[in-house]
Amino acid sequence: MKLDAFKLGLATAIIAGLTWALCSLFIIVIPGGMMQMSGDMVHANLSGMGWSMHWAGFFVGLVAWSFISGLFVWAISATYNRLLS
Known part of the structure; x- marks a missing residue:
């Protein structure tokens, strides 16, 4: 099964952007907790x-x-698509 590389890349970019915005919101709301979690990671x-x-x-x-x-x-x-052919 071939993948649509552009659409998959675009979907990833959108989700990464939403994740960045959500993490930034968490940093504003609970900075201490996010610093602790970042350190743990x-x-x-x-x-x-x-x-x-x-x-x-x-x-x-x-x-x-x-x-x-x-x-x-x-x-x-x-x-991946090139490896299929």
Whole structure:
């Protein structure tokens, strides 16, 4: 079964963007809890650090993570399709 690489990449970019926005909202609402969870995810104690949230950083991260995620999944699905033939 061939995959539509463009649509899969676009869907991934949309979901990555929504995830970025949701995580950013959590950082604004519960910054301490998110810092603890981030530290747990990388096996580090980040309790002495703080978040630096501003609109420019939000939009740059949103565009960057969405684009990179979409491009990555597009490349995977395009490679998968080529391997099928």
